[in-house]
Amino acid sequence: MTNLEKECVKAGLKMTGQRKIILNVLSQSEDHPSVEEIYERSKEIDSSISMATVYRTIGLLHELDLVIRHDFKESFARYELNHKDHYHLIDMETGKVIEFESEEIERLKEKIAEELGYEVVDYRLELYGKRKS
Amino acid sequence: MTNLEKECVKAGLKMTGQRKIILNVLSQSEDHPSVEEIYERSKEIDSSISMATVYRTIGLLHELDLVIRHDFKESFARYELNHKDHYHLIDMETGKVIEFESEEIERLKEKIAEELGYEVVDYRLELYGKRKS
DNA sequence: ATACATGCAAATAATTTGCTCTCAG
DNA sequence: CTGAGAGCAAATTATTTGCATGTAT
Numbered sequence: 001m002t003n004l005e006k007e008c009v010k011a012g013l014k015m016t017g018q019r020k021i022i023l024n025v026l027s028q029s030e031d032h033p034s035v036e037e038i039y040e041r042s043k044e045i046d047s048s049i050s051m052a053t054v055y056r057t058i059g060l061l062h063e064l065d066l067v068i069r070h071d072f073k074e075s076f077a078r079y080e081l082n083h084k085d086h087y088h089l090i091d092m093e094t095g096k097v098i099e100f101e102s103e104e105i106e107r108l109k110e111k112i113a114e115e116l117g118y119e120v121v122d123y124r125l126e127l128y129g130k131r132k133s
Numbered sequence: 134m135t136n137l138e139k140e141c142v143k144a145g146l147k148m149t150g151q152r153k154i155i156l157n158v159l160s161q162s163e164d165h166p167s168v169e170e171i172y173e174r175s176k177e178i179d180s181s182i183s184m185a186t187v188y189r190t191i192g193l194l195h196e197l198d199l200v201i202r203h204d205f206k207e208s209f210a211r212y213e214l215n216h217k218d219h220y221h222l223i224d225m226e227t228g229k230v231i232e233f234e235s236e237e238i239e240r241l242k243e244k245i246a247e248e249l250g251y252e253v254v255d256y257r258l259e260l261y262g263k264r265k266s
Numbered sequence: 267a268t269a270c271a272t273g274c275a276a277a278t279a280a281t282t283t284g285c286t287c288t289c290a291g
Numbered sequence: 292c293t294g295a296g297a298g299c300a301a302a303t304t305a306t307t308t309g310c311a312t313g314t315a316t
Contacts, residue, residue: 014290014295035281050298055281057296071204075306076280089246092254102245108237109260113222116233118262121225125258127242129251147270147315168306183273188306190271208281209305 032078089127165211222260
């Protein structure tokens with residue numbers, strides 16, 4: 001049983017075949033798949049899996065804070081496993097998503113929230129850019 | 134004719150009654166209204182205005198870069214007139230949106246994009262927080 | 267005059283949900 | 292065994308679009 005699976009069980013979820021597959025797909029994914037994509041990748045392993053199950057599972061994982069949801073200015077959402085703090089730069093020409101980290105932003109967001117009398121519960125930082133010629 | 138109206142005309146849009154109303158509603162709004170809300174506020178001025186028109190108008194204004202679109206982790210979008218660079222902190226308990234500015238973030242985002250070989254075309258920075266007790 | 271806008275209603279697209287059956291614990 | 296979970300299809304929600312009619316320029 002993987003770590004991720006253990007976390008789910010600990011949270012009270014039953015470890016069904018479908019959930020194992022979806023968790024596995026997410027673990028294998030280096031990108032930020034949409035529900036549709038997660039569904040497609042999961043179907044390659046078990047073709048009987050349904051969209052509804054993918055939606056419900058992703059929803060649960062999101063509640064458990066195991067996956068993060070992104071809205072990259074598209075009509076649908078993208079997901080990824082919640083690993084360390086990082087940010088995204090979206091190439092507006094190719095749609096490619098580049099991840100980056102930044103200690104400075106980390107500090108800055110805490111500082112700003114602090115000044116406003118708030119504690120950061122969640123955040124979102126995305127840059128949309130064009131490759132320099 | 135307001136400045137905003139002039140900008141629209143300059144871009145080739147016809148200045149219809151509906152558009153004037155919507156522009157006016159946006160100018161008056163201190164918050165970040167959804168299309169539904171813009172529609173409600175507009176209807177108080179001219180009850181015959183339709184959702185389709187609001188959607189289309191907002192879409193055009195967005196293309197002209199006169200309004201910015203926000204996805205504050207809700208199921209719908211919110212809009213506001215595009216004034217100077219600023220960011221948002223969303224109070225997770227009340228949903229209230231607090232605007233703030235930050236020279237540092239301004240510089241930082243340029244620097245980061247630069248390092249990745251990109252030019253910033255657009256960006257998004259939101260903090261989601263809980264009020265400190 | 268005429269191309270662009272509007273209102274209405276129907277169409278889309280993403281996501282959610284009701285219901286019945288299945289299976290993990 | 293029993294309640295949580297799955298699949299299917301229908302429902303919902305936000306947004307978009309086709310079309311006949313209206314209007315700013």
